[in-house]
Amino acid sequence: MNLFDVYPIYNIEPVKGENCYIIDKEGNKYLDFYGGNAVISIGHNHPYYINKITDQLQKISFYSNSVIISLQTELATKLGRISGYENYNLFLCNSGAEANENALKLASFHNGKHKVVSFKNAFHGRTDGTLAVTDNMIISAPINTREHVTFVSLNDITAVEDEIKKGDVTAVIIEGIQGLAGINCPDNNFLTELHSLCKKSGVVLILDEVQSGYGRTGKFFAHQYAGIEPDLITTAKGMGNGFPIAGVLINPEFKAQYGMLGTTFGGNHLACAAGIAVLDVFENESLVGNAYKIGNYFHECLANVEGINLIKGKGLMIGLEFTYPTGKLRNLLIEEKVFTGSSNNKNVLRILPPLTVNKSEVDLFISKLQKCLKKVEK
Secondary structure, three states: OOOOOOOOOOOOOOOEEEOEEEEEOOEEEEEOOOOOOOHOOOOOOOOOHHHHHHHHHHHOOOOOOOOOHHHHHHHHHHHHHHHOOOOOOEEEEHHHHHHHHHHHHHHHHHHHEEEEEEEEOOOOOOEEEEHHHOOHHHHHOEEEEEEEEEEEEOHHHHHHHHHHOOOOEEEEEEEEEEEOOOOOOOHHHHHHHHHHHHHHOEEEEEOOOOOOOOOOOOOHHHHHHOOOOOOHHHHHHHHHOOOOOOOEEEEEOOOOOOOOOOOOOOOOHHEEEEEEEEHHHHHHOHHHHHHHHHHHHHHHHHHOOOOOOEEEEEEOOEEEEOOOHHHHHHHHHHOOEEEEEEOOOOEEEEOOOOOOOOOOHHHHHHHHHHHHHHHHOO
């Protein structure tokens, strides 16, 4: 049997990780400023993380949600305290798409409506419900429908209001920062107005923080720069540092009923051990603060690099926009042993290092980037 060939991949096989670096089977060491698509939050192979998971493996690795799993409560308590959402509830699942899928269901359960407002260039997942609110027809199959969804321009509050006035809108879903689109940031004023509009209209506001959450922007969640509290918040990528785990943070106004949501693997013992380890490292090493501090330093350094058309993003979620497609630049960076990310905007390079990154590693990246940009210019 062969693998189903759906991924364009580099001819590189990582076999080991060390904080902000990965090492391939030939022994080459790469600076990882992609983090497996913003997944590696506390660095590769953090010793505390490894010990936590190993310890849990020696006890019990899995059982379903038909029994008490105290690790779930410990994870929810720590996440609430560290994120600033202690009064919210938590539903645990396995992936960002699953978190968004359940958030959309919760919204519809809550107000009995079925239309959704999403945003142009949005990406929320590849499952049926999340594909409907994702602005990319290329990855939608004929079976996937989106008649109940309207896409409006980011930061256009009038367009959102016009759609809500038409009636039967259950939710507005928006990314804290549009990641795959090329690091597009909603304006803080827009988020404030959107929050007020949804509250006034009885529409559920869903903040998709799957990529932009978990400290990446220098706040625990990107929307916290706007000082708002959405009804539902979804999280995933940085939550388990590579172990599949995701969640929906749920306003206490939403009432739970047996059977309304469910999952076999979500919130299992190993996943919770990974999630708890990540939060412990966040606290012990002040990683949200580090993302803010190093993010500012990174932006300052990038401002002095010639050839970048626009620097986008917050903290350690950075988009570098050029006046040309970045494919060749990414290949040159790979040759220089640096991993970066692409985006649907072919002119934007995504930079998503672990939150443990330091100034010397930023300096190394800047020097490698400048070297590659000179080659591109030639």
